Amino acid sequence: MDINDVFPEGLDITKAYDLLQPVIIYILGMSVYAVFIFKFYQFVSSKDVFVFDLSKYEKPGFGRSGSSSTACSTRPSTCSYFP
Numbered sequence: 001m002d003i004n005d006v007f008p009e010g011l012d013i014t015k016a017y018d019l020l021q022p023v024i025i026y027i028l029g030m031s032v033y034a035v036f037i038f039k040f041y042q043f044v045s046s047k048d049v050f051v052f053d054l055s056k057y058e059k060p061g062f063g064r065s066g067s068s069s070t071a072c073s074t075r076p077s078t079c080s081y082f083p
Helices: 013-046
Strands: none
Touching: none
16 A cells, blocks of 8 residues: 555645644634633632531530430330420
């Protein structure tokens, strides 16, 4: 197989550059877009969008510990909880 069989019109640098120019522009555009998305997600993740205030659940009497609203027998499977 000869190179002239693969490229019957021959190899021309200007034609190759004309074909590669849109590909290079596309790759550069995707790279800029990827950097923008990365920086944007990094910015969004650094902000507290949802504030979780769990201190209101740390009161004594919330849940099992210290609650007077539980009635348990000696077996843990028979515990009943009252609101």
